[in-house]
Amino acid sequence: MPEIITIVGGGLAGLTLGIGLRQRGVPVTVWEAGIYPRHRVCGEVISGGGQRSLARLELLSRLQRAETCPAQSVAFFARKTQVPVRALPEAALCVSRYILDDWLAHEFQRLGGELRSGVRWTGDFGQGIVRAGGRRAQPNANGWRLFGLKAHARGVELDADLEMHFVPSGYVGLCRQAGGEVNICGLFRSEAAVPDLAKRWRDWLGGPADSVLHSRLAAAQWEEKSFCSVAGICLHPQRATQWTECCVGDALTMIPPVTGNGMSMAFESAELAIEPLARFSRGDLTWSQAQQEIARDCDRQFTRRLRWATWLQWALFQPRVCAALLRVATRTEWFWRVVFERTR
Numbered sequence: 001m002p003e004i005i006t007i008v009g010g011g012l013a014g015l016t017l018g019i020g021l022r023q024r025g026v027p028v029t030v031w032e033a034g035i036y037p038r039h040r041v042c043g044e045v046i047s048g049g050g051q052r053s054l055a056r057l058e059l060l061s062r063l064q065r066a067e068t069c070p071a072q073s074v075a076f077f078a079r080k081t082q083v084p085v086r087a088l089p090e091a092a093l094c095v096s097r098y099i100l101d102d103w104l105a106h107e108f109q110r111l112g113g114e115l116r117s118g119v120r121w122t123g124d125f126g127q128g129i130v131r132a133g134g135r136r137a138q139p140n141a142n143g144w145r146l147f148g149l150k151a152h153a154r155g156v157e158l159d160a161d162l163e164m165h166f167v168p169s170g171y172v173g174l175c176r177q178a179g180g181e182v183n184i185c186g187l188f189r190s191e192a193a194v195p196d197l198a199k200r201w202r203d204w205l206g207g208p209a210d211s212v213l214h215s216r217l218a219a220a221q222w223e224e225k226s227f228c229s230v231a232g233i234c235l236h237p238q239r240a241t242q243w244t245e246c247c248v249g250d251a252l253t254m255i256p257p258v259t260g261n262g263m264s265m266a267f268e269s270a271e272l273a274i275e276p277l278a279r280f281s282r283g284d285l286t287w288s289q290a291q292q293e294i295a296r297d298c299d300r301q302f303t304r305r306l307r308w309a310t311w312l313q314w315a316l317f318q319p320r321v322c323a324a325l326l327r328v329a330t331r332t333e334w335f336w337r338v339v340f341e342r343t344r
């Protein structure tokens with residue numbers, strides 16, 4: 001009898017891993033505290049190797065036929081600087097998390113996986129149990145509280161498929177979604193606790209009054225129900241080999257959202273975990289061997305991009321450095337292409 005794999009967390013990493021294991025006939029149960037469909041704080045842009053992981057798992061072309069749209073161009077804005085619209089070196093895929101997580105959950109169940117949604121796992125993470133529960137909350141990092149906000153809106157015109165707006169307290173990404181909506185998602189930092197976020201989220205996402213972002217969103221018709229927020233974000237890079245548990249996705253480490261690569265890392269880490277876990281389930285590897293193989297492969301794949309992303313995140317929160325980087329990106333395409341390639 002093959003060993004059952006239990007996956008704690010039915011987000012992107014957990015469901016993708018569950019699908020890959022079911023494709024190999026491994027018995028899998030996914031525990032998910034939330035329910036589907038639901039909105040998640042996310043820029044909703046899949047950029048980088050995650051699309052190739054989805055293709056290898058034979059999910060990409062079917063997902064593209066669901067409500068997705070490609071992103072081919074990007075533009076960057078700060079208060080006084082606008083980098084000309086650039087072609088993305090590799091097309092990205094825009095998809096609402098409301099659609100994506102639900103689509104993956106259905107696919108997992110279609111393949112015979114057992115999904116326990118609306119139930120929180122409270123047990124240990126021993127043999128056969130994978131931690132895919134997303135970010136590990138941390139109240140503050142170096143005295144700063146990092147939090148994310150997202151909402152969909154209609155009536156927002158963009159210059160490019162993706163826009164990144166740098167504001168004094170963080171950055172806000174805008175991307176077109178299938179069906180004419182635009183996703184507006186920001187990462188912000190604050191030294192003090194932020195009161196009334198549930199009422200004031202439009203002010204945070206809307207940027208300073210004299211910014212391009214502000215004028216972009218002046219006529220926005222917000223989809224109130226799509227608003228969500230997340231706090232306690234930790235962007236300190238972690239190595240997989242430091243964990244004693246088997247981890248995938250944000251539970252392993254979180255890459256700064258400015259890269260638009262977190263979903264990719266969830267898909268990629270899930271893909272790396274499939275084969276060792278299938279061998280464990282068949283009895284060809286011990287749990288410790290499977291866990292170590294996954295951790296080594298994840299570190300090999302992610303360490304360099306995490307280093308670059310951490311540097312980029314730091315630079316973007318230094319107003320002068322951020323302005324200088326944008327000036328360089330205005331004059332040359334080379335710089336932005338290097339940063340794009342190194343952070344994925």
Ligand SMILES: Cc1cc2nc3c(=O)[nH]c(=O)nc-3n(C[C@H](O)[C@H](O)[C@H](O)COP(=O)(O)OP(=O)(O)OC[C@H]3O[C@@H](n4cnc5c(N)ncnc54)[C@H](O)[C@@H]3O)c2cc1C
Nearest residue numbers: 009011012013033043121133134148249250257260262263
């Ligand atoms: C502001 C912001 C913007 C972002 N923008 C982008 C972007 O544009 N592109 C991109 O690629 N990435 C982006 N990301 C990152 C991306 O959202 C994450 O990397 C991705 O969601 C990670 O997937 P995951 O499956 O690891 O975690 P999650 O999607 O968080 O899923 C984890 C799941 O585990 C469940 N769970 C947790 N604990 C338990 C438990 N004990 N029992 C049962 N269930 C449990 C949770 O309910 C959750 O559903 C952004 C993140 C933020 C904060």
